[in-house]
Amino acid sequence: MSSADGQLPLLPVDPPRWGGPAAVPATPIRTQGRTEYAVNCDGEGGCGMVHRHVSPGVRTAPCGATYTVPQEEEAPP
16 A cells, blocks of 8 residues: 555545544645645534545544545546
């Protein structure tokens, strides 16, 4: 499990297997100079709002829900 440049991916494919919360669907949004991730907070303990995060990983929303924002898949060359 490595990327084209030989680095290991930042997040495991199956976060619960490694002790993290389940990954949620996240929509990458390109803003000025960075990528943000919009997440529908409708899972267990979610508030139903859309939260934006500036990086993937295990995140805690303002409402207190915890989930994994998956890393954006790179498009094949």
